[in-house]
Amino acid sequence: MDFATFLIQVLNGVQYGFTLFLVASGLTLIFGIMGIINLAHGAFYMIGAYLTFWLVGYTDNLFLAIAMGLPIMVVFGYLIERLAISFLYKRDHLYQVLLTYGLILILNEMQKILWGSDFYSVTVPDVLSSSIPMGNQEYPVYRIFVILVCMVVATGMYVVINKTKLGMMIRAGATDRETTQALGIDIGKVFAIVFSLGAALAGFSGMIDAPLSSVYPGMGNFILIISFVVIVIGGIGSIKGAFVGAMLVGLADTFGKVLLPELSSMVIYALMALILMWRPQGLFGRTA
Amino acid sequence: MSDKNNKTSRRRFMAGAAATTGLVAAAGFVPTRFAIGAMAPVKVGILLPYSGTYAMLGNSITNAMKMRFALAGGKLGGRPIEYVAIDSQMSVPKAPQNTNKLIKKEKVDFLVGPVHSGIAAAMAKIIGQRKTPIMVIPNAGSNAVTGALCAPNIFRTSFSNWQPAYPGGKLMSQEGHKTCVTISWKYGAGIQSMAAARQGFAEGGGTSIKDILVPFPNVEFQAHLSEIAALKPDAVFSFFSGGGAIKFLKDYEAAGLKGKIPLYGSGFLTEGVEKAAGSAAEGIKTTLHYASDLDNAENHSFRANYKKAFNADANVFSVQGYDTGSLLLQAAAAVGGDVEATADVIAAMETSQVPDSPRGPWKMSKAHNPIQNIYLRQVVNGQQKLLGIAAEQLEDPATGCKMA
Numbered sequence: 001m002d003f004a005t006f007l008i009q010v011l012n013g014v015q016y017g018f019t020l021f022l023v024a025s026g027l028t029l030i031f032g033i034m035g036i037i038n039l040a041h042g043a044f045y046m047i048g049a050y051l052t053f054w055l056v057g058y059t060d061n062l063f064l065a066i067a068m069g070l071p072i073m074v075v076f077g078y079l080i081e082r083l084a085i086s087f088l089y090k091r092d093h094l095y096q097v098l099l100t101y102g103l104i105l106i107l108n109e110m111q112k113i114l115w116g117s118d119f120y121s122v123t124v125p126d127v128l129s130s131s132i133p134m135g136n137q138e139y140p141v142y143r144i145f146v147i148l149v150c151m152v153v154a155t156g157m158y159v160v161i162n163k164t165k166l167g168m169m170i171r172a173g174a175t176d177r178e179t180t181q182a183l184g185i186d187i188g189k190v191f192a193i194v195f196s197l198g199a200a201l202a203g204f205s206g207m208i209d210a211p212l213s214s215v216y217p218g219m220g221n222f223i224l225i226i227s228f229v230v231i232v233i234g235g236i237g238s239i240k241g242a243f244v245g246a247m248l249v250g251l252a253d254t255f256g257k258v259l260l261p262e263l264s265s266m267v268i269y270a271l272m273a274l275i276l277m278w279r280p281q282g283l284f285g286r287t288a
Numbered sequence: 289m290s291d292k293n294n295k296t297s298r299r300r301f302m303a304g305a306a307a308t309t310g311l312v313a314a315a316g317f318v319p320t321r322f323a324i325g326a327m328a329p330v331k332v333g334i335l336l337p338y339s340g341t342y343a344m345l346g347n348s349i350t351n352a353m354k355m356r357f358a359l360a361g362g363k364l365g366g367r368p369i370e371y372v373a374i375d376s377q378m379s380v381p382k383a384p385q386n387t388n389k390l391i392k393k394e395k396v397d398f399l400v401g402p403v404h405s406g407i408a409a410a411m412a413k414i415i416g417q418r419k420t421p422i423m424v425i426p427n428a429g430s431n432a433v434t435g436a437l438c439a440p441n442i443f444r445t446s447f448s449n450w451q452p453a454y455p456g457g458k459l460m461s462q463e464g465h466k467t468c469v470t471i472s473w474k475y476g477a478g479i480q481s482m483a484a485a486r487q488g489f490a491e492g493g494g495t496s497i498k499d500i501l502v503p504f505p506n507v508e509f510q511a512h513l514s515e516i517a518a519l520k521p522d523a524v525f526s527f528f529s530g531g532g533a534i535k536f537l538k539d540y541e542a543a544g545l546k547g548k549i550p551l552y553g554s555g556f557l558t559e560g561v562e563k564a565a566g567s568a569a570e571g572i573k574t575t576l577h578y579a580s581d582l583d584n585a586e587n588h589s590f591r592a593n594y595k596k597a598f599n600a601d602a603n604v605f606s607v608q609g610y611d612t613g614s615l616l617l618q619a620a621a622a623v624g625g626d627v628e629a630t631a632d633v634i635a636a637m638e639t640s641q642v643p644d645s646p647r648g649p650w651k652m653s654k655a656h657n658p659i660q661n662i663y664l665r666q667v668v669n670g671q672q673k674l675l676g677i678a679a680e681q682l683e684d685p686a687t688g689c690k691m692a
Contacts, residue, residue, distance in 0.1 A: 005518045012510040108339060117343030119531045121538070121564035131544050137517035138544025143510075213507055214538070214564060216531030218340040222505055254511040257502070265474065265503030 001258070004135035009254055011134075015143050017250025018150035019209060023223055024230040024242045025157060026201030032237025033174040033194050036085060036096050040103035042224030044199050046217075048073060048206025050111055053120045053215045062125045066207045070200055077199025081192050089191070108217065117217050122210040146208055153204070157239060170194060174237070229268055233275050235285025244283055329370040330620065330627050333396030333421065335386055335411070337403050338375040341505070341530060344560070345403045346376070349426045349609035351598050353400065356613025359593070364616060365625025376402050383410035391421060397627045399423045400612055405430035405449070405476035412437040420630050422637070426612045427605060431480050434657035436688035440634055443656040445615055445642075446608040447577050448684040449480035452554045455662045455678035456525060456575040457485035460552055461492025465522035468494060471512060471536075472527035474501035481527040481554050489525070497521055507535045513543040524549055529556035537561070537568040555665060560603045562670050569667045578604040578647040579663040579674040587646040607646045614642050655686035 001009070027041045051072060055065035080103070088095050123129075124142045131138035161167040172180040173190050181187050206220075213219065230249050234241025249268050256267030263270075275283065336346035350373070357369060372394045374386050383402070387410070390396050399421045402408055408428035415423045416439030423442045425433060429449035433442060460468055468489055472478030478501065486496045498519055500512050516524060524545075528536045533556065540546055546568070555576020558569050580591070580602070590610060594602035602610075615637060622636035623629055641651045642658075650660035664678040686692040 001518070005514060008514045009511060012514055016508055016510065112339070112343065117339075117347060119344070119534055119561060119564055121534050121566070123566065124542075131542055133544070135514075135517070136520065137514060138542070140542035142542070212535070212538075214531045214534035216341055216534075217343055219531065221340075222507075253508065257511045258515055261501065264501075265506075 008135050008137065008139070009258060010251070011139070013251035013254035014247065015147050015250070016254060017247040018147050019205065019212075020226060020230050020250055021243050021246035022150050022153060022205040022208070023202060024227040024234075024246055025154070025239055026198040026205070027227050028231040028234070028237055028239060028242040029157075029201070030195060030198040031231070032239075033170055034085075034089070034191050035093075036088075036195075037093055037100065038198070039097060039100040039224065040080075040107060041100075041198070041202050041227065042220030042222075043104045043107040044073070044077070044202035044220070045206040045209075045223055046111060046220035047076070047107060048203030049122075049210040049213070049215045049219060050115050050120075050206075051203065052207040052210040053122050054115070056122050062122065062211065066204070069207055070204060073200040073203030074196045076203070077196035078192060080199065081195035085195060086188070086191070104220075111217060120215040122215065124211045142211060146212070149208060153201075154243060161239065166190075166193070226268070229272050232282055233272050235279075235282030237286070238282070238284035241282055241284030327367050327625075329368040330364040330398070330625075331370050331372060331394060331396040332364075332616070333390035333394055333399040333401075334371060334373040335376050335383075335390060335399065335401030335407070336373070336426075337378045338373075340378055342378055342403050344530070345427060345605045348603055348605040349400075349403070349612070352594060352602065352606035352609035353426070353613040355593060355597055356610045356617070360613075360617050365620030365623060365627065367620075367625045367627075372396060376404065376407055378404050378407070380404070380406040380410055383407040384414060387411045387414050391415070391418070396421050398616060400426055403427045405433075405480075408433050409437060409476075412439065412442055415439070416442055422630065422633060424612050424615065426608045428477075429480070430476050431684070431687065434653070434655040434684060434689060435686050438655045438686065438689035438691055440691070441630065443615070443637055443652065445611045445658060447660070448657050448686075449477050449554075450484040450684050451657075451660070451682055452556075452574075452576045452662055453481040453484035453525075453527065454488040455664075455682065456552055456554060457488025457490075457494075458492050459488075459573065459575060459664065459678060460485075460523045460525060461489050461494040463523075463550075465489075465550070466494055467497050467521045468523045468525055469498045469500060469516050469519055469521040470496055470525045471500040471502065471516070473504040473506075473532065475504040478504070478527045482525070485525045485527075485552075485554075494522075505532065507532050509536055509539045510543075513539055513545060516549065517543065517545060521549060524551050526551060526553045526557055528553070529559070530561070533557050533559075534561045534565045534568075537565040537572070541568040555604065555663075558665075558667050558672065560605075562667055562672065566670070570670070571667060573664065573666045573675070575662050575664055575678045576604060577658070577660050577662055578607050579665045580672050581674050582646065582648060582663070583674075584646070584648060586644045590646040602646070611642055611645050611647070611650075614644060615640060618642070650681075653683050653686065653692065655684065655689040655692040657684045657686065659683045 030038050051069040052065050055068050128142045128145050131140050169185050169190050173187050230245040234245030252268050252271045257264040338346045405428045408430045412433045425444040427446045429447050431448050470482040472482050553574045555574040558574050562569050591602050618640045619633050619636040623632045643649045648661050650658040653659050659681050661677050662679040662682050664675045665672045
């Protein structure tokens, strides 16, 4: 591999890492703060992608479709939290797993009823549809755009969680639920907001990935598994961990495919096993 | 022949008599014309995906098969048809359990399925050990099912993975390419297709410089596209389908490779994805056992009927479902509806020709796989255009099959 190709592969890995981070951050946020294992996160991702496909059909504009789709995802997340998840906070994780698994089945069936089982695709907007020459190949501008958007989202999450009052309440609730409540903060409301935001993040990833990945039934399943790998490596509940985990998985997957093609399907799992042997709580996880 | 007919009528008589006796006991009157109406239905078990990524395939196959039966009066050899369908969920671990359920609990006469090669192998291992039911594979291309795992009661109406890919490899060398890279998912269908394409390419004097296998169902192709760009082969041969195919085509174009390195593939690459892939699919040449614009009367009426019934365009999968229906109709008619006479049904299926197939006439090989034309197609203005026949009446080599 010459140096130029190496650099392009690094870019490929980082770009993949950023898209993984976007999905995984919502998952880790919901788990870290609410203690909910949301298996339906991948299904939210899929709903986001289908919403984009559907709205682009009406508006013929990806940005407009995303702008319209995001509030829908927030409301959708809020309803699911209020009507289903909120009853299970005091229950064992197993109940949450069962509930959110049930949600996957329901959402998949809903997708089938609404949009059928065909494959769809969303066109990249004209302004971003060109490619930049790079080494032997060309690099799609849309992928660079995705990197930038993910950076903005990551910074935004950092600012909200570390610099705002809402962020303070979220962090307080995650650290000690009882004390936070004793201080007069409505933890139920915080949870509802966090879950809605998490759902919106998953939906947003699906929306922004839709032009890259095409839209098809079951598209959320694979992304869910990879997202779990990412947050387990990073330490469950840590946004910083999700970021580092996503980058590691993105790079490991990219270079695994190129350098160890025979083992490429297990490289990221081997990476996860190694990291867990060294730090069972993940890179940035808190010890129980 | 007359002996067979006698046996048939005896069976029919027995079934009718049993039903009549039951009715007499229950209702207390003697029916005269109920015997035929109460004839036991032919049980058709179906194991296909109705959820997940490949739901479209399962639906296309089922719809077209049922449409074929309906066009023939909705009966098999004069008997009503009872369907028992199970969603395979594309799960190989669940395949043995689902298969056993259809065989032992439902006691189906025919078992139609599956889509997935891994499930096909699991099913064939169970069914090949038994005399009944008769399995008809309407899609899964696993070479082994009509190769090492072949059995008298296992038939296929679709293709072997070898069939569309081998002429594709030949085509690349005929078009003057000397080196190629093959890329596919790392699963049965992909591995077998790539091997067949390399065989065809090598026979034409070409050299395959790298074989890339992407973990299934990963659709993150960027790393491999960069690799292809660095290797600079004359051509690329690929096997992807459905959502993965759309993504691969779009990524291939976005990476700037489309104009530089011609892309070829098994026809599934561009089948049913022409619209979704848009310009990324434009101009790509593939080889397959069907082309939607085949100019024969059967294809025209099939496509018109399908469009009318399901408000969707027929695809290669619906052709396979339709031909599965034709094969069962022929066989059931040949034994006068006596589908329990398995040996006779098998004999009828083995000699059957399917002249009224939308893909053009085909017949069963000794290994029970279609001997059929492989067509060369190209995507032009978002539609498949037939360029000609890539391989005439091509027969799968059926490696390892004792019946061939």
